[in-house]
Amino acid sequence: MTSRDRLVTSAQAMIADGSKSFAAASRLFDRTTRERVWLLYAWCRRCDDLIDGQDLGGALGDVEDVSSRLEQVRALTRLALTGAQTGDVAFDCLGIVAAETGLTQPMADAVIGGFALDASGWRPQTEADMMRYCWHVAGAVGVMMAVVMGVSPDDTGTLERACDLGLAFQLANIMRDVAEDHAAGRCYVPADWLAEGGIPADDLLNPAYRDALAAIAQRMNALAAAHEASARIGAARLSLRQRWAILSAAGIYGDIARQVARRGGAAWDSRTVVSNARKAGWIARALVQTTLPIPHHSRRTAMGRRFSMPDFAEIV
Known part of the structure; x- marks a missing residue:
């Protein structure tokens, strides 16, 4: 199994546990699109969980030190988009799908902007x-x-x-x-x-x-x-x-x-x-x-x- 295959398998497991509704719909895509959608979902889910102290959604957890976790999200995202290994499966998923489709740092930053609002208590x-x-x-x-x-x-x-x-x-x-x-x-x-x-x-x-x-x-x-x-x-x-x-x-x-x-x-x-x-x-x-x-x-x-x-x- 290639490293990409392992990431896809992990991403599939994340969407199956984290969003049953979207998981059901995603199975209708052709294989290439389906895998890429799973890879992007994995990054989105992991970022959300890091900010909210969750595990694949569910009840909100410990939100202390949320500012440092927001910086962690930003740093790992930047690293992933350079194509480097991050040590975190979900961020490596982003690196793969970005390289394949042309997703950009500003696109990711737009999403992270929402996490920043949550982190500020807005x-x-x-x-x-x-x-x-x-x-x-x-x-x-x-x-x-x-x-x-x-x-x-x-x-x-x-x-x-x-x-x-x-x-x-x-x-x-x-x-x-x-x-x-x-x-x-x-x-x-x-x-x-x-x-x-x-x-x-x-x-x-x-x-x-x-x-x-x-x-x-x-x-x-x-x-x-x-x-x-x-x-x-x-x-x-x-x-x-x-x-x-x-x-x-x-x-x-x-x-x-x-x-x-x-x-x-x-x-x-x-x-x-x-x-x-x-x-x-x-x-x-x-x-x-x-x-x-x-x-x-x-x-x-x-x-x-x-x-x-x-x-x-x-x-x-």
Whole structure:
């Protein structure tokens, strides 16, 4: 087994444990794309875990000395992108996929910018703040994933749609994980949204505020749906297998946001998950969607997106 094969095997294990939804969708890619997606995921997961003191996600751990861990992420990333061995499997994964696809330091720095916000204890005050955070931790990852799939850095239109898919994913995560984030002293719901609902940020899970929080979930779901619809338009520009994988991921993650919205005030009594049967259903539906034109309602919904990707000159 070559060193690359060993890294791919490790990356596959990381995505299988760290993101069952994305793992299911990733299996639909052709082998080369699938392996590269796993390699990039491994870096993203490892960076997130280092900053949050986690092990493949889950409960947040010890966040003391987070500044030094952020510097560790930056240093290992820089080293990996030179092609050197880092001594950390996930960062070596980044080195391999970057060499194969042309991922750049500024692209990685855009993602690390989100970890820096977390490390500083930052909280969004406005919707624009929240969306900028989503850009760093998920939209920029979407751009990198698109480049991994072979999209040219010059094709900013398709890259913007890829960014939108990442934004939709992160908006779903924010609403699903309100309880976990609150327990860790974090909140990614904009402060002005909470104020409009009369919800104190330090007591947002109080049963007295559940109806107001559920209304925010509806608002977040609508925002996620607009970016998901935009991403579906971009997926039409990909090869068939890539389109199938992306539409599957969009359906599965979109289901998280929709379920949170449907559950109302009970959405945070237990973690919202997408069952294996529902995942299979979204994968089958996505296969059909690859053969159909973009529905008019998707184009209308996509008009509700309100975030524009930063000038791509910043990250190429």
